[in-house]
Amino acid sequence: MAKSPANNFDDLKASLFLATDFSQEANDAINKLTKLAKKGSEQAKSVLADYLRNGSIKRMKGFVCACLAELVMEPSSSSFSLHDPTLEM
Numbered sequence: 001m002a003k004s005p006a007n008n009f010d011d012l013k014a015s016l017f018l019a020t021d022f023s024q025e026a027n028d029a030i031n032k033l034t035k036l037a038k039k040g041s042e043q044a045k046s047v048l049a050d051y052l053r054n055g056s057i058k059r060m061k062g063f064v065c066a067c068l069a070e071l072v073m074e075p076s077s078s079s080f081s082l083h084d085p086t087l088e089m
Contacts, residue, residue: 015028015029016029016047017051019060020057037068038074052068
């Protein structure tokens with residue numbers, strides 16, 4: 001039986017926040033959340049941002065920071081554009 005997405009996010013978040021050192025389980029959780037965030041999951045982005053603010057493992061926080069920075073720099077169809085043709089003179 002497949003887990004619901006909410007439970008899966010809860011499990012991934014728990015794996016991150018309960019880790020006291022760099023472990024394969026925590027690494028897998030970050031990688032899964034990063035893939036979901038790159039696909040546009042706001043919930044995954046939120047969990048990663050929460051870990052960046054409140055996580056305990058500096059090495060993992062550095063990786064999360066880099067992932068979030070990469071996501072911010074990627075162009076997307078839903079991104080805000082400073083070019084607005086209606087404002088051109």
